[in-house]
Amino acid sequence: MASDLNLVEKSRVMDASAMNRALRRLATEIVEKNNGAENLYLVGIRRRGVPLAERLRDKIEALENIKPLYGILDITLYRDDLSTVGANPVVNRTELDDDVDGKKIILVDDVLYTGRTIRAALDQLMDFGRPKKVQLAVLIDRGVEHRELPIQADFIGKYIPTKQNEIIKVMLKEFDETEAVGIYHRSSE
Amino acid sequence: MTTEKPYRRRDLLGIRELAASDIIGILDTAENFREISNREVKKVPALRGKTVINLFFENSTRTRTSFEIAAKRLSADAVNISISSSSVSKGETLLDTALNLDAMAPDCIVVRHSSAGVPHRLAEVSKAAIVNAGDGANEHPTQALLDAMTIREHKGQIDGLSVAIVGDIVHSRVARSNIHLLTKLGANVRVAGPRTLVPKDFSFLIRDQEIESGKKPLEVCDHVEDAIRDADVVMILRIQRERQDAAFFPSLSEYSIHYGLTNERLNLAKKDAIVLHPGPMNRGIEIASDVADSSRSLILDQVKYGVAVRMAVLYLATGGSPASG
Numbered sequence: 001m002a003s004d005l006n007l008v009e010k011s012r013v014m015d016a017s018a019m020n021r022a023l024r025r026l027a028t029e030i031v032e033k034n035n036g037a038e039n040l041y042l043v044g045i046r047r048r049g050v051p052l053a054e055r056l057r058d059k060i061e062a063l064e065n066i067k068p069l070y071g072i073l074d075i076t077l078y079r080d081d082l083s084t085v086g087a088n089p090v091v092n093r094t095e096l097d098d099d100v101d102g103k104k105i106i107l108v109d110d111v112l113y114t115g116r117t118i119r120a121a122l123d124q125l126m127d128f129g130r131p132k133k134v135q136l137a138v139l140i141d142r143g144v145e146h147r148e149l150p151i152q153a154d155f156i157g158k159y160i161p162t163k164q165n166e167i168i169k170v171m172l173k174e175f176d177e178t179e180a181v182g183i184y185h186r187s188s189e
Numbered sequence: 190m191t192t193e194k195p196y197r198r199r200d201l202l203g204i205r206e207l208a209a210s211d212i213i214g215i216l217d218t219a220e221n222f223r224e225i226s227n228r229e230v231k232k233v234p235a236l237r238g239k240t241v242i243n244l245f246f247e248n249s250t251r252t253r254t255s256f257e258i259a260a261k262r263l264s265a266d267a268v269n270i271s272i273s274s275s276s277v278s279k280g281e282t283l284l285d286t287a288l289n290l291d292a293m294a295p296d297c298i299v300v301r302h303s304s305a306g307v308p309h310r311l312a313e314v315s316k317a318a319i320v321n322a323g324d325g326a327n328e329h330p331t332q333a334l335l336d337a338m339t340i341r342e343h344k345g346q347i348d349g350l351s352v353a354i355v356g357d358i359v360h361s362r363v364a365r366s367n368i369h370l371l372t373k374l375g376a377n378v379r380v381a382g383p384r385t386l387v388p389k390d391f392s393f394l395i396r397d398q399e400i401e402s403g404k405k406p407l408e409v410c411d412h413v414e415d416a417i418r419d420a421d422v423v424m425i426l427r428i429q430r431e432r433q434d435a436a437f438f439p440s441l442s443e444y445s446i447h448y449g450l451t452n453e454r455l456n457l458a459k460k461d462a463i464v465l466h467p468g469p470m471n472r473g474i475e476i477a478s479d480v481a482d483s484s485r486s487l488i489l490d491q492v493k494y495g496v497a498v499r500m501a502v503l504y505l506a507t508g509g510s511p512a513s514g
Binding site: 074076077078082090091092093094095123124126127128129 | 218220221222224225228229230232233234235263504508511
């Protein structure tokens with residue numbers, strides 16, 4: 001990952017309130033499609049999927065008065081580029097304390113791009129058991145033309161068509177100074 | 190003679206070679222591997238296609254099994270080779286054995302040998318990452334790491350703890366690795382045992398560390414009671430029965446009377462003190478049976494954490510980055 005110093009913001013596509021509205025709509029769509037919050041299990045993909053999953057859980061609870069189960073996936077050990085990247089990346093903890101068997105899993109991530117992260121998350125999830133179904137919720141979908149695997153999102157906060165040399169940054173107060181989504185490109189040095 | 194190595198490989202030869210931050214990085218990584226052993230499918234694909242050779246020149250059940258399970262839970266192909274001294278006496282030298290194995294392109298060789306320094310020598314000639322699983326009386330780094338993980342799990346941190354190490358210090362690679370690790374992480378270590386089995390001078394152990402501002406990180410106690418008094422952790426070493434013949438102490442029963450960990454002795458330690466033993470235990474000799482079976486004894490936790498520690502070590506040896514907290 002390039003250091004942030006080399007990134008220049010091209011445009012800001014969402015601010016904090018737009019993000020909040022998008023998440024509210026996602027929560028509504030999730031309970032609508034699943035006929036309520038019964039048996040829902042929100043699973044955030046590290047890092048930025050985690051706070052997004054937490055927020056969706058809280059919004060779903062506010063809508064339905066049921067607190068969905070919640071967990072965290074760290075997909076590092078399931079990456080398909082472990083043998084090609086220079087050094088294996090840092091492993092963080094996976095926390096799926098509740099059994100996934102028979103649950104309706106909502107995988108949550110910030111950006112859907114090539115689909116490879118989601119493939120890794122699906123493989124890992126299946127090692128924990130047999131969910132009833134798995135759906136994918138993302139804040140940003142960069143467009144199907146970037147996909148390297150046949151993977152689509154069920155719930156999309158915002159569709160942002162991008163070029164390959166552009167970078168989408170989802171900034172969350174848990175990790176960043178601000179809450180926003182921006183399109184960046186590398187400064188030509 | 191040195192061999193060009195892929196830049197990714199990282200040996201684990203001893204705790205002595207590690208900085209405190211390296212040790213913390215391994216322990217944090219191991220924490221994150223723990224959960225894998227509780228899954229329905231206890232396997233992750235991280236080391237798929239990698240080969241780990243467990244090369245054991247000395248008998249071991251626990252350590253070898255632990256390394257083998259760790260490798261398999263990471264999806265590596267684990268090959269176990271137990272070489273008794275008799276087959277070495279067929280004529281092949283250690284280095285030839287190593288070079289032959291190396292020619293089969295393993296990614297990691299886990300080695301145990303009765304002579305100190307063997308892993309270091311292998312590291313010079315092998316392209317694979319070398320992990321020391323015990324070399325003579327020198328080091329047993331993964332044992333110290335799993336002990337540290339057990340202590341952290343129950344005490345939160347190692348810095349500032351008082352740790353008593355009791356038994357045959359002089360022949361113990363477990364003691365040596367633990368003394369390096371615990372003093373590097375800021376614990377106060379007190380050792381006790383028969384005079385014939387405790388080195389008088391520990392400078393060979395801690396020569397790499399400055400003893401700062403009069404603070405003694407390591408203390409040699411004449412009586413086992415002095416070592417145990419107010420300790421947070423009591424680490425009991427195995428008495429190697431084979432050493433009895435060498436007359437380091439008069440008899441096993443005499444050892445048990447003077448140095449065995451009984452409830453009475455353990456009561457001198459802090460109320461919430463924990464007991465560690467690297468196994469296999471001689472019940473009734475270095476540790477009383479009721480102590481070994483009490484809730485303060487964490488011997489089976491040590492074994493459990495051993496798998497997570499070895500998974501972390503194998504992952505890091507083959508290119509992984511340590512967790513940063």
